[in-house]
Amino acid sequence: MNTSAYDILIVGGGAAGFFAAINAAEFNPKLRIAILERGKEVLQKVKISGGGRCNVTHAEFLPKELSKKYPRGEKELIGPFHNFMTGDSIAWFAEKGIELKTEEDGRMFPVTDDSQTIIDCFTKSCRRLGIEILTKTSLQNLQQEEEGWKLKTSQGNFSAKKLLLATGSNSRIWQLLEKLGYDMVEAVPSLFTFNIQDDRIDGLAGVAREAEVRVQQTKLQSSEPLLITHWGMSGPAILKLSAWGARELHRLKYQFQIEVNWIPGMEADGMLEKLKELKIAHSRQFVPSRPQFDLSKRLWQKLVSAANIPEKTNWADLNKNQLQSLAEELTASVFQVNGKSTFKEEFVTAGGIDLKQVNFKTFESKIHPNLFFAGEILNIDAITGGFNFQNAWTGGFLAAKAMAKN
Structure with a gap:
């Protein structure tokens, strides 16, 4: 069976996965990048978040204060927030033509009050940058090779020099990670x-x-x-x-x-x-x-x-x-x-990869080089108000920067 080869593969077509893919392609336009999504549709959580308006981030501009909104991940996120946080997110979306507004309680939404604005921004950016989006592609196995990673999926085999997992609380992926030696903190509901x-x-x-x-x-x-x-x-x-x-x-x-x-x-x-x-x-x-x-x-x-x-x-x-x-x-x-x-349809879990096994300068695994993580697959979660998305943007951005090098 033929293997499709990429420079970067991202497993998980949600907020963190798309943000990482787009930023990696902008850092290095020569890279061949694909997003693999097991469902028929991408960005489903973005679609329903904030009652369909998408609560993009929160108007908190001090890294230390922002990190206090994370029951799990508070200590680990202070450093990353010094490199990419709320102001950077606002500027990133503004550059793409999306203006955000702040509500009384600090939550920030697109001025359109429509999550489709964010979805369209991500999908158009992928088309512009030549990022492939492969839906109905479920990861079944992965193994490290000398040149990177080999993935077995429901749609055939793939290889990548660098791999980012942004699959949230997908139990099958957690089981694969346990086999690779990761300590997974049990998932329990939050929010x-x-x-x-x-x-x-x-x-x-x-x-x-x-x-x-x-x-x-x-x-x-x-x-x-x-x-x-x-x-x-x-x-x-x-x-x-x-x-x-x-x-x-x-x-x-x-x-x-x-x-x-x-x-x-x-x-x-x-x-x-x-x-x-x-x-x-x-x-x-x-x-x-x-x-x-x-x-x-x-x-x-x-x-x-x-x-x-x-x-x-x-x-x-x-x-x-x-x-x-x-x-x-x-x-x-x-x-x-x-x-x-x-709480509404915004299901959030506490649990995921033990944070001791991740380098938070790059969101790269400490166990396997060229394997990165972003979003809720990590044992990081926040209170409600746009903070879980900010974690996705920060992790996705810093992982993209690291993956785009060389």
């Missing part, structure tokens, strides 16, 4: 929402507010906007906990209790004093009728009810136990979490 059935939040889907959330019996906590959903809780506060706690929550089989402080910065004792003041100031008013502490009316009424305060109760009539109970509901509501739901 998920919490399933909670509780009368206090029933019927409140869509209510969002800043809250402090803590996972009981752990050190996990976050203070961000919290969103009540039809199935439980979501929003940045929950997604952040799911990312930082990916392994710990997996060990708990997604059965645990969280404590929500609806009034950030306020403790139960301080809240009790505030409620005593309200008891005097609003003595004749019904407690449920007027929400306090900027809470929505529906949430306030649910918490008042949970504190065993009947509907037609005046502030003046609240007893000591009711005041204490309401203070606790407001600052330390405990909810039972039973399971998780994937």
Whole structure:
């Protein structure tokens, strides 16, 4: 069987793979480069990310601050971010005619609000640079040879002087890497929402507010906007906990209790004093009728009810136990979490190649020369907000620079 020979082969037609291919070809236009993708379509994750708008990166311009958004990879990415990070990504896309805009929370999108803009940019760049895109080509085996790498695929044999794997959490590729001597950190979900059935939040889907959330019996906590959903809780506060706690929550089989402080910065004792003041100031008013502490009316009424305060109760009539109970509901509501739901279609995993086996100046393997990695195949993942794509751009760029030499 004939072998198709290339200078660089990239396995994985996602964000990191395309970015690496395009940059390698721009560094050295003489190279013969191909992208091998097992599916029928390329860039599927790019297509659905950010609700179909593609959250390209995040407006954080300090390498150290940016690296803090990565529960796994924080230390390793500081160096790479000094060489290619947010500003470089913005400039790279601008050079291709794509302007990005920044939203209030720092997330950056193409001004078109359409992920197809990014997909078209990548596919047109590949055509312009003569990069071949081979779909329905699944990697079955790979071995190192004197001149580089030999690949056996569902569409025949290939050889390459340099090889980049950007296949994300593809379990078959992970098994091939284990045979080659790589330590693979088990994949577990990251970025998920919490399933909670509780009368206090029933019927409140869509209510969002800043809250402090803590996972009981752990050190996990976050203070961000919290969103009540039809199935439980979501929003940045929950997604952040799911990312930082990916392994710990997996060990708990997604059965645990969280404590929500609806009034950030306020403790139960301080809240009790505030409620005593309200008891005097609003003595004749019904407690449920007027929400306090900027809470929505529906949430306030649910918490008042949970504190065993009947509907037609005046502030003046609240007893000591009711005041204490309401203070606790407001600052330390405990909810039972039973399971998780994937955050939209943006499935992210924690796990991948042990980072000790990679040289982060070039994203080259420390075990095999001329083998490179980028994207989620590495044990790197981030909180939501464009950070996972920034990891793909940074790794893809630095690997491309190294592969294009010689």
